[in-house]
Amino acid sequence: MLFFEDVQKFVLSDINIHVPQGISLGLIGPSGSGKTTFLKLACGLLKPTTGSIHIMGRIPVKKRRELGSMMGAFFADLPFFQEADTVEGNFRDRKCIYRMEDAVFEKEYAELSERLDFRSFEKEQVKQLSLGQRRRAELGALFLTKPKLLLLDEPYEGLDQIGKDSLRELLVQRQAEGLTFVISSHNMEEISALCDRIALLDQGSLRYYGDRELLLKHFAPNEVMEISFSGNLPDLEDLPLKRYTLQQNKLTLTYNANYVTSAELLAHILEQTTVTAVTTRKSGLADAVTGLAAGMGKTTGKEEGE
Amino acid sequence: MKNDTIHLAGVYTRTVMRSWFQYSVDAILRSLAVFIREAVGIVVIYFSMLKFESLNGWNIHELMFLFSLLFLTYGILILFFTGMRDFWKTVRDGSFDRFILRPRGLLFQLIFSNADWFAAIGHGGLGIVLFLISAGKAGIVWNAGTVIYYILAVIGGVLIQGAMFVFVAALNIYLLQTDSLVTLFYWDMRKFAGYPISIFHRAIQFCMIYVVPFAFVNYFPSQYLLRKEDMAGYPAVYLYLTPVVGVCMYLAAYGFWRYSLRFYKSSGN
Numbered sequence: 001m002l003f004f005e006d007v008q009k010f011v012l013s014d015i016n017i018h019v020p021q022g023i024s025l026g027l028i029g030p031s032g033s034g035k036t037t038f039l040k041l042a043c044g045l046l047k048p049t050t051g052s053i054h055i056m057g058r059i060p061v062k063k064r065r066e067l068g069s070m071m072g073a074f075f076a077d078l079p080f081f082q083e084a085d086t087v088e089g090n091f092r093d094r095k096c097i098y099r100m101e102d103a104v105f106e107k108e109y110a111e112l113s114e115r116l117d118f119r120s121f122e123k124e125q126v127k128q129l130s131l132g133q134r135r136r137a138e139l140g141a142l143f144l145t146k147p148k149l150l151l152l153d154e155p156y157e158g159l160d161q162i163g164k165d166s167l168r169e170l171l172v173q174r175q176a177e178g179l180t181f182v183i184s185s186h187n188m189e190e191i192s193a194l195c196d197r198i199a200l201l202d203q204g205s206l207r208y209y210g211d212r213e214l215l216l217k218h219f220a221p222n223e224v225m226e227i228s229f230s231g232n233l234p235d236l237e238d239l240p241l242k243r244y245t246l247q248q249n250k251l252t253l254t255y256n257a258n259y260v261t262s263a264e265l266l267a268h269i270l271e272q273t274t275v276t277a278v279t280t281r282k283s284g285l286a287d288a289v290t291g292l293a294a295g296m297g298k299t300t301g302k303e304e305g306e
Numbered sequence: 307m308k309n310d311t312i313h314l315a316g317v318y319t320r321t322v323m324r325s326w327f328q329y330s331v332d333a334i335l336r337s338l339a340v341f342i343r344e345a346v347g348i349v350v351i352y353f354s355m356l357k358f359e360s361l362n363g364w365n366i367h368e369l370m371f372l373f374s375l376l377f378l379t380y381g382i383l384i385l386f387f388t389g390m391r392d393f394w395k396t397v398r399d400g401s402f403d404r405f406i407l408r409p410r411g412l413l414f415q416l417i418f419s420n421a422d423w424f425a426a427i428g429h430g431g432l433g434i435v436l437f438l439i440s441a442g443k444a445g446i447v448w449n450a451g452t453v454i455y456y457i458l459a460v461i462g463g464v465l466i467q468g469a470m471f472v473f474v475a476a477l478n479i480y481l482l483q484t485d486s487l488v489t490l491f492y493w494d495m496r497k498f499a500g501y502p503i504s505i506f507h508r509a510i511q512f513c514m515i516y517v518v519p520f521a522f523v524n525y526f527p528s529q530y531l532l533r534k535e536d537m538a539g540y541p542a543v544y545l546y547l548t549p550v551v552g553v554c555m556y557l558a559a560y561g562f563w564r565y566s567l568r569f570y571k572s573s574g575n
Contacts, residue, residue, distance in 0.1 A: 079399060093318070
């Protein structure tokens with residue numbers, strides 16, 4: 001679906017990535033790491049200095065119109081609508097531009113305006129809308145044409161909570177119907193809930209590309225368990241813990257889930273004392289990225305531990 | 307496919323007109339402002355000319371006819387080429403990137419997604435007024451032949467100037483800031499074009515014929531209809547070349563535009 005081979009452009013260098021159809025890819029990295037450049041290359045707004053890019057088997061800068069009818073792209077910093085026209089007017093323009101059947105358009109429009117909640121201001125000019133309203137309508141327009149591939153650059157920026165929820169639902173639903181999408185965001189929690197794969201860009205190089213679960217397991221294997229107990233303080237000497245803290249009768253354990261499971265820990269503790277409450281928490285994607293940013297040092301540290 | 311394109315052009319045009327004429331009083335006043343701004347220049351020339359018998363053999367009505375072609379062609383031209391005239395703005399605010407992402411021709415989108423209707427009404431209206439004042443009195447014989455010639459000359463004149471706009475828009479891809487270039491090559495040269503070019507220095511004449519060929523927009527077509535003596539200084543075939551020059555220039559500009567697009571870089575980053 002999306003294929004980058006040895007791509008070089010601006011800050012980006014040696015990007016090799018292949019995203020199969022039906023996969024959702026989350027693009028993360030600090031600002032200036034090349035996320036927007038990556039997406040602009042994918043939709044043909046930029047031409048790679050070296051290397052090659054194929055989208056659905058076509059070169060984006062050469063097959064602009066053909067690809068344009070099959071994919072949608074959203075960039076937070078590019079204008080999307082005709083400002084002086086109404087929301088509905090913009091949708092009708094889009095219907096013509098993308099050669100949609102009347103019936104299909106009416107059905108899609110009714111559904112999207114309901115789900116993204118822009119029916120109430122469809123007769124207003126785009127320039128009079130608030131940012132949140134505008135974003136909802138823009139995203140609706142993106143889904144209208146039923147693209148096979150969606151490229152979203154910071155779509156959450158300026159989007160209100162209803163919009164975020166609707167966007168997530170729509171993406172999940174359309175993905176089940178075969179949509180492939182790439183989404184870049186600072187908001188890692190949103191991405192981690194949504195994407196099958198993660199690509200982590202740092203200063204223009206691809207630091208990680210692969211399964212979201214694998215990233216979490218590899219770079220943030222830590223879990224935290226909180227145990228409230230009554231009775232004796234259990235002996236923790238033999239357990240492979242990273243650290244533990246004790247506050248009155250509440251014990252907080254941090255451990256590497258690759259070495260010991262929560263069940264094993266709990267079994268060990270239950271032998272020695274009476275447990276009244278237990279909670280466990282996995283580290284999030286943010287922790288994983290921090291782990292990755294710490295870089296090679298952490299990896300070698302782990303090897304020493306083994 | 308063809309019908310579909312015409313349909314889309316219609317949809318675009320409706321949208322453009324809705325936005326330009328949303329406030330009708332504002333639209334009337336601004337069109338009038340353009341009309342008056344341009345007309346003042348003509349009025350000054352008109353009263354100056356009352357003091358002179360003629361300008362190199364051209365009387366006041368003939369001169370007004372010369373002007374009318376300039377304004378009329380601009381009035382038509384700007385309905386189609388506003389997007390090229392303002393191309394640098396379109397690039398700067400990112401709208402051009404939006405066009406690139408859509409499955410439609412870029413020139414088509416630029417042409418139909420905007421039209422400066424106030425300029426069209428102001429310039430076009432002045433052109434029509436000047437035509438009505440002068441066409442009868444300038445001594446033109448109107449018959450089927452001259453009417454057809456006139457229509458072809460207007461189309462040619464629109465294409466010549468349209469080609470200039472397309473050319474400058476293409477240059478914009480390399481230079482990013484071309485509005486001063488437009489002022490110099492279009493607007494400043496156009497000031498000469500209101501007069502019979504025979505009154506100017508050779509170098510200016512050369513420019514007006516071969517570099518920025520405004521002479522084919524109004525001077526040579528007017529000569530065909532008026533047959534003034536100063537035409538003797540130019541090859542007679544120039545009387546018939548306006549549509550040819552228009553089509554050739556437009557095709558050349560279009561080729562240059564297509565070629566230049568390869569070098570387009572998205573803004574930002």
